[in-house]
Amino acid sequence: MLISVIGTGYVGLVSGVGLADFGHTVTCTDIDGEKIKSLQRGIIPIYEPGLSAYFDKNVREGRLTFSSSPPETLEKCDVIIIAVGTPSRDDGCCDLQALFAAVETIGSKGPDGKVVVIKSTVPVGTNRKVQNILRERYNLTETLVVSNPEFLREGKAVHDFFHPDKVVVGTDSPRAREVMEEMYRPLYLIDTPFVFCSFETAELVKYANNAFLATKITFINQVANLADAVGADVHTIAKAMGMDGRISPKFLHPGPGFGGSCFPKDVRALVQTGREHNLDMSLAREVLSANLAQSAFMATKLERLLGNLTGKTVAALGLAFKAETDDVRESPAIAVIEYLIERGVNVRAHDPQAIETARKILGERVTYHEDLYQAMEGADALIILTEWNTYRVLHVERVKDALRGNVILDTRNVLDPAAVQAAGLVYEGVGRSFKGSE
Ligand SMILES: NC(=O)c1ccc[n+]([C@@H]2O[C@H](COP(=O)([O-])OP(=O)(O)OC[C@H]3O[C@@H](n4cnc5c(N)ncnc54)[C@H](O)[C@@H]3O)[C@@H](O)[C@H]2O)c1
Numbered sequence: 249m250l251i252s253v254i255g256t257g258y259v260g261l262v263s264g265v266g267l268a269d270f271g272h273t274v275t276c277t278d279i280d281g282e283k284i285k286s287l288q289r290g291i292i293p294i295y296e297p298g299l300s301a302y303f304d305k306n307v308r309e310g311r312l313t314f315s316s317s318p319p320e321t322l323e324k325c326d327v328i329i330i331a332v333g334t335p336s337r338d339d340g341c342c343d344l345q346a347l348f349a350a351v352e353t354i355g356s357k358g359p360d361g362k363v364v365v366i367k368s369t370v371p372v373g374t375n376r377k378v379q380n381i382l383r384e385r386y387n388l389t390e391t392l393v394v395s396n397p398e399f400l401r402e403g404k405a406v407h408d409f410f411h412p413d414k415v416v417v418g419t420d421s422p423r424a425r426e427v428m429e430e431m432y433r434p435l436y437l438i439d440t441p442f443v444f445c446s447f448e449t450a451e452l453v454k455y456a457n458n459a460f461l462a463t464k465i466t467f468i469n470q471v472a473n474l475a476d477a478v479g480a481d482v483h484t485i486a487k488a489m490g491m492d493g494r495i496s497p498k499f500l501h502p503g504p505g506f507g508g509s510c511f512p513k514d515v516r517a518l519v520q521t522g523r524e525h526n527l528d529m530s531l532a533r534e535v536l537s538a539n540l541a542q543s544a545f546m547a548t549k550l551e552r553l554l555g556n557l558t559g560k561t562v563a564a565l566g567l568a569f570k571a572e573t574d575d576v577r578e579s580p581a582i583a584v585i586e587y588l589i590e591r592g593v594n595v596r597a598h599d600p601q602a603i604e605t606a607r608k609i610l611g612e613r614v615t616y617h618e619d620l621y622q623a624m625e626g627a628d629a630l631i632i633l634t635e636w637n638t639y640r641v642l643h644v645e646r647v648k649d650a651l652r653g654n655v656i657l658d659t660r661n662v663l664d665p666a667a668v669q670a671a672g673l674v675y676e677g678v679g680r681s682f683k684g685s686e
Pocket residue numbers: 254255256257258259260277278279280283331332333334346347349350367368369370398399400401402509510
């Protein structure tokens with residue numbers, strides 16, 4: 249099968265590489281010419297564990313190419329996948345400019361009869377609108393649109409592509425369904441569950457899925473704050489809750505709030521879609537404001553520990569929105585750092601992968617350090633903001649030597665409180681201020 253991918257970001261690139269590994273011939277395109285040039289030279293512009301081996305293999309075997317000129321590749325292919333970004337606009341609506349630009353490219357260049365797969369996360373009604381545009385404006389009456397929302401997680405994207413929990417396919421066309429079964433044949437032949445449904449259901453599955461996970465994180469964050477107030481241990485609570493088969497232990501890890509390129513924007517878009525249908529998605533709205541409050545609360549915790557933030561120096565470990573990615577979009581780490589800067593803190597930042605992406609947001613308002621112990625030099629406090637493994641194995645004596653002060657705020661609960669306290673440092677996590685022997 250010949251596949252053309254429009255939009256070679258986290259989703260487009262991982263999907264392109266994965267589909268090439270399934271044996272298809274894939275061309276990934278992007279409007280960002282620099283990105284395509286870099287990919288043509290064999291340089292992957294994102295950090296995603298495990299991706300480079302599959303990338304190299306499929307390029308070498310001739311199944312994966314990159315082009316900044318989609319029209320040529322569109323003519324020859326059977327399937328066109330749209331994986332462009334759909335970020336939030338200021339009003340919370342989803343910005344569909346890139347998506348409609350891609351649709352225009354397909355419409356104006358297309359021979360008819362292709363299957364257009366929309367992988368980008370789009371509000372309910374978008375797939376039907378795209379189908380109507382292609383049919384009515386461009387007269388592509390045989391072209392079929394399929395909603396195929398993506399559920400991969402950054403940092404585990406390669407694993408998730410090859411082992412998805414589910415593949416959701418929104419279409420009412422038997423031919424489109426067959427093409428999707430063929431495209432995902434290696435998954436279809438094993439026991440990956442496929443959910444075939446309408447456009448609208450597929451679109452809403454994606455938003456409901458992400459909003460539910462964001463709610464779960466927010467719920468445990470609030471329980472963690474309460475656990476701190478009453479002297480309980482949130483990890484024991486989460487573990488016991490997770491033993492209930494109706495709940496599951498996943499996404500019950502407290503922290504500085506959720507972030508990334510999906511959860512915040514998708515919850516906002518769900519609220520907005522509700523509004524358009526005169527429905528108040530009040531729970532989702534509350535999740536958004538509680539999440540903002542959580543990152544602000546981390547700065548307040550640090551203020552309480554230090555007495556006063558103005559003029560203090562703080563080593564911030566972690567910039568990425570989660571471990572194993574260089575993505576800092578809506579990162580709670582950046583949100584906490586912004587609060588600290590606002591309150592007059594000098595921030596010395598470290599991240600194993602995300603310094604360059606963070607620099608685009610924070611500029612020179614913080615100092616960046618490749619060496620994590622160097623980041624701590626002379627700091628009054630240390631705040632851990634991303635759950636990188638390298639922070640789990642901090643050498644406490646080296647931390648003590650490097651810091652000027654003695655405070656550690658571990659917003660990801662990656663350190664062993666007893667070991668930190670035994671070294672004479674003040675430790676605070678999230679929901680771990682229990683005094684018992686749990
Ligand atoms: N990142 C994730 O973890 C994830 C997971 C599931 C779903 N999604 C969804 O997938 C979509 C893509 O997300 P992403 O994180 O890969 O985005 P991204 O920003 O990493 O990549 C999008 C790419 O599209 C390109 N692009 C924009 N307009 C274009 C056009 N007209 N023609 C060709 N290329 C164009 C951009 O240059 C960019 O390289 C979004 O809708 C997102 O919500 C993302």
